[in-house]
Amino acid sequence: MAARINEADIPNSLLFESGAEAPLVLDSGASLQGLRIAYKTYGRLDAARANAVLICHALTGDQHVASEHPITGKPGWWISMVGPGKPIDTDRFFVICANVIGSCMGSSGPTGINPANGDIYGTDFPLVTIPDMVRAQARLIDHLGIGTLLAVVGGSMGGMQVLAWASLFPDRVFSAMPIATAAKHSAQNIAFHEVGRQAVMADPEWRRGRYLAEGTRPVKGLSVARMAAHITYLSEAALQRKFGRSLQDRAMPTFSFDADFQVESYLRHQGFTFVERFDANSYLYLTRAMDYFDLAADNGGSLATAFRATKTRFCLVSFTSDWLFPTADSRQVVHALNACGASVSFVEIESDKGHDAFLLEEPNLFATARGFLDSAARARGVAEGGR
Amino acid sequence: MTEETGLRADQRLIFDIVSSGARVLDVGCGDGVLLDHLARAKGVDARGIELSREGVASCVAKGLAVIQGDADTDLTDYPDDCFDTVILSQTLQATRRPRHVLEQMLRIGRNAIVSFPNFGHWRIRTHLLLHGRMPVTENLPDSWYDTPNIHFCTIRDFVALAGEVNAEIVRAEALDATGRPMGVKMPWWFWNLMGEQGVFLLARR
Numbered sequence: 001m002a003a004r005i006n007e008a009d010i011p012n013s014l015l016f017e018s019g020a021e022a023p024l025v026l027d028s029g030a031s032l033q034g035l036r037i038a039y040k041t042y043g044r045l046d047a048a049r050a051n052a053v054l055i056c057h058a059l060t061g062d063q064h065v066a067s068e069h070p071i072t073g074k075p076g077w078w079i080s081m082v083g084p085g086k087p088i089d090t091d092r093f094f095v096i097c098a099n100v101i102g103s104c105m106g107s108s109g110p111t112g113i114n115p116a117n118g119d120i121y122g123t124d125f126p127l128v129t130i131p132d133m134v135r136a137q138a139r140l141i142d143h144l145g146i147g148t149l150l151a152v153v154g155g156s157m158g159g160m161q162v163l164a165w166a167s168l169f170p171d172r173v174f175s176a177m178p179i180a181t182a183a184k185h186s187a188q189n190i191a192f193h194e195v196g197r198q199a200v201m202a203d204p205e206w207r208r209g210r211y212l213a214e215g216t217r218p219v220k221g222l223s224v225a226r227m228a229a230h231i232t233y234l235s236e237a238a239l240q241r242k243f244g245r246s247l248q249d250r251a252m253p254t255f256s257f258d259a260d261f262q263v264e265s266y267l268r269h270q271g272f273t274f275v276e277r278f279d280a281n282s283y284l285y286l287t288r289a290m291d292y293f294d295l296a297a298d299n300g301g302s303l304a305t306a307f308r309a310t311k312t313r314f315c316l317v318s319f320t321s322d323w324l325f326p327t328a329d330s331r332q333v334v335h336a337l338n339a340c341g342a343s344v345s346f347v348e349i350e351s352d353k354g355h356d357a358f359l360l361e362e363p364n365l366f367a368t369a370r371g372f373l374d375s376a377a378r379a380r381g382v383a384e385g386g387r
Numbered sequence: 388m389t390e391e392t393g394l395r396a397d398q399r400l401i402f403d404i405v406s407s408g409a410r411v412l413d414v415g416c417g418d419g420v421l422l423d424h425l426a427r428a429k430g431v432d433a434r435g436i437e438l439s440r441e442g443v444a445s446c447v448a449k450g451l452a453v454i455q456g457d458a459d460t461d462l463t464d465y466p467d468d469c470f471d472t473v474i475l476s477q478t479l480q481a482t483r484r485p486r487h488v489l490e491q492m493l494r495i496g497r498n499a500i501v502s503f504p505n506f507g508h509w510r511i512r513t514h515l516l517l518h519g520r521m522p523v524t525e526n527l528p529d530s531w532y533d534t535p536n537i538h539f540c541t542i543r544d545f546v547a548l549a550g551e552v553n554a555e556i557v558r559a560e561a562l563d564a565t566g567r568p569m570g571v572k573m574p575w576w577f578w579n580l581m582g583e584q585g586v587f588l589l590a591r592r
Binding site: 315334335338339345370371374375376378379 | 434440443444446447448450451453456466469
């Protein structure tokens, strides 16, 4: 708990803060006074400032893409993709990863202090959208003195940010790699998110969102939300392969409600470890941001309008067993990009690992990312890597 | 195959036909060897569609803008006139609706280049005549029941199809067994008998 609050208040990351003189006006109409973004960088910005790659993290991700997590001590969440000699090669690229606003790892969010009254925000924090997150990141990129990013890359909610970046700031995105994502959140996905939020809010310890002020924590509710969500990140085949009907440390069922099955034990563990590192209100805010995402609706109902006259090079990736963001969602984006004559690649990767495949060892994903980024770097005249 | 380029004989001819700097879509681009060559040597804006995941992955790794898709269904996604040239090399015979594909190619591109194996070649005719069975040759190695090639045609069939979709034949070549163009003065019946492949440049009328 102490570590978590610490990480939200005094993160073990770089900090970009802009004062009340430049509030961030949000899609809701509210203004965020005193924007704060916690971020990490890897590699070196080249003299031409042309080699910057922005990684956008997913719902429960953070800025620690390739460095140890300060709370869990686990390695970065995408070290198979980002690092020296990796597809997103930190010997060649200047990699930036920022905690999204609304999250709980040091950027402005519901765990922060409301300047209006000095209290912890809780649910008084204004609702943020995916475009709001991106506009906040754009301030950070300004601050870092970078005009156009060589690439913006991300999966799931990160992929939504990639699409929003390409739509809102087409001149600042040389290439874009949205992975396992969609231009709008589906009814089914909104439904799953609502189950998660209701689980959090049904926990008496949630205290109408004021749990930090009141010294409680809705760990049961958040843990159930995580368990339900985690199922959607996997696939039937992956669950079967990993667990089947195997029992947990016992030869016979106990005829009780203990976690007899391995899959139960696994989910409980997922829920249990999640609450150690994540804030319940942030979970409400970020799931809401994804629910509201509909890039076509923001552009008069036409997704092609969102990318009109774009010069950005796109590479979309989906996974065969991802039922949260199925291939059809990616194809919809590809269709719209084709209609604008955009340079677009699209590959559906065969995997039985479900939505989470984008975070796992998928050699075809790595080869695709490497090839795409390498060609973007060559087209922009970025020097070869150090190795 | 030639050592230096890795291009097939029909692809070498197609490479020559495509104009420098053109906007090109290669439908069924495989591992992207033709597109890659066109992009590097002729500066074309190279795009592709490929059915196989392995093919697309290999193209993207080369830095080509290729999407996984199906010629039969996905060409309708493109707006009119968005390409100068649309290429269909050794793929026509594997489509479910060759006429539809050809019409779509001529809608989205100013012209179309199509290469296909000629089922009127004498070797195929004699195979059928003498053995009474569907031909299995070096270039067409699959048995009838597991071949991806479901719509074979002859050079004369293709000429007729071009007429039906109201396309102008700007250039036609027949390649012999060694992959060399057979010369321009030959009549259709001779090409249809002696050509192993046809390569056509079509334009919308």
